Amino acid sequence: ETGVTQTPRHLVMGMTNKKSLKCEQHLGHNAMYWYKQSAKKPLELMFVYNFKEQTENNSVPSRFSPECPNSSHLFLHLHTLQPEDSALYLCASSQASGSETQYFGPGTRLLVL
Amino acid sequence: DQQVKQNSPSLSVQEGRISILNCDYTNSMFDYFLWYKKYPAEGPTFLISISSIKDKNEDGRFTVFLNKSAKHLSLHIVPSQPGDSAVYFCAATPGGTGNQFYFGTGTSLTVIP
Numbered sequence: 144e145t146g147v148t149q150t151p152r153h154l155v156m157g158m159t160n161k162k163s164l165k166c167e168q169h170l171g172h173n174a175m176y177w178y179k180q181s182a183k184k185p186l187e188l189m190f191v192y193n194f195k196e197q198t199e200n201n202s203v204p205s206r207f208s209p210e211c212p213n214s215s216h217l218f219l220h221l222h223t224l225q226p227e228d229s230a231l232y233l234c235a236s237s238q239a240s241g242s243e244t245q246y247f248g249p250g251t252r253l254l255v256l
Numbered sequence: 257d258q259q260v261k262q263n264s265p266s267l268s269v270q271e272g273r274i275s276i277l278n279c280d281y282t283n284s285m286f287d288y289f290l291w292y293k294k295y296p297a298e299g300p301t302f303l304i305s306i307s308s309i310k311d312k313n314e315d316g317r318f319t320v321f322l323n324k325s326a327k328h329l330s331l332h333i334v335p336s337q338p339g340d341s342a343v344y345f346c347a348a349t350p351g352g353t354g355n356q357f358y359f360g361t362g363t364s365l366t367v368i369p
Contacts, residue, residue, distance in 0.1 A: 147299070185258060186300075186345070186359040199356065233299055244290060245357060247299030 146170065147248035149234050155254045156224065164219040164251045166234030175217040176245060177209060178233040186233065192217060193239065224255045259283045260348050262360035270368050275333040277363050279346035282327065286348040286358075291320060291331045294343045294362070303344075304331070336367045 147168045156162050168175065177189040191199035192211040206228075208220040217234055231252050235245040261280045269275045277291075287308040292300035306313040306320045306329070313320050319332045333340055343362040350356065 149299075183361060185260065185361050186347075186357075188356060191356075235299075244302045244305060246302065247292075249297065249299045 147234060147236055147246055149232075149248035149251050151251060152249065153252045153254075155256065156221070157256055158224060158226070160224075161220070161222040163221065164232055164234075164253075166217040166219075166248055168215055168217075168234075168236040168246070168248075170236055170246060172236035172246075173214050173239045174237045174243075175211060175214070176235040176237075177207075177217065177219050178235060178247075180231040180233060180250070182230075190219075221253075224253075226255050229253055229255045257282075258360075259286075260346060260358045260360045262344075262346060262363050264363050265361070266364040266366070268366045268368060269336045271338060272335045275331075275336045275340065275365055275367065277331040277333075277344050277346075277365065279329050279331075279360055280327060281329075281348050281358075283348070283350070283358070284327070285350040288349050289320070289322060289329050290347045290349075290357075291318075292345045292347060292359075294345065300345055333365075336365075338367045338369050341365055341367050 150165045175192045178186045180186050189203045190209045195211050210218040231250045233250045234248040237243040237245045259282050290305040291303040293303045294300040304315050304318050304320050306322050322329045343364045345362045346360045347357045
């Protein structure tokens with residue numbers, strides 16, 4: 144596997160479910176990110192991890208809970224989501240903090256019913 | 257308030273002609289700019305970038321121009337090819353030690369054979 148991978152690619156869940164999104168990067172990067180892309184809106188940065196430490200939380204509701212066990216893996220734990228949380232969730236990685244180019248995974252298309 | 261704007265949601269160009277995609281920004285602290293290309297069902301892929309110390313960066317058929325006084329950047333693709341049909345996002349960052357990238361809403365380019 145190369146690049147940034149995300150699983151699952153598609154997810155349908157009810158508002159009372161608990162699910163997790165997984166991201167893995169094979170690029171040797173030290174920074175990882177979660178973005179949300181809703182229809183007709185720009186990508187919204189949700190969380191940033193540098194060397195496994197969370198350095199950014201863009202006022203994301205607590206029903207989204209990130210976890211970064213190591214520099215290669217990033218999870219987004221979901222619970223009691225709302226229908227408006229339906230979106231494409233993209234993971235990205237970069238070498239480290241700063242202006243380095245970010246490399247994106249294919250995304251998880253989430254539908255909350 | 258959106259700090260990076262792409263005012264044209266779509267653009268159609270004949271194969272072989274030039275495609276010009278535009279992006280405007282409001283934050284004068286941005287010092288690094290990127291263009292990403294996104295095919296359906298895939299994550300954005302990095303295309304080309306430019307630092308604020310330059311006004312032009314060229315890579316093959318792709319050239320990015322930066323006009324700092326107008327807070328405007330553009331991506332030129334010449335000659336355009338059908339495989340260039342995708343959604344193009346511009347992004348900007350203040351750089352330094354921060355990781356905050358700000359994205360536009362994207363422009364969908366269609367290259368007509």
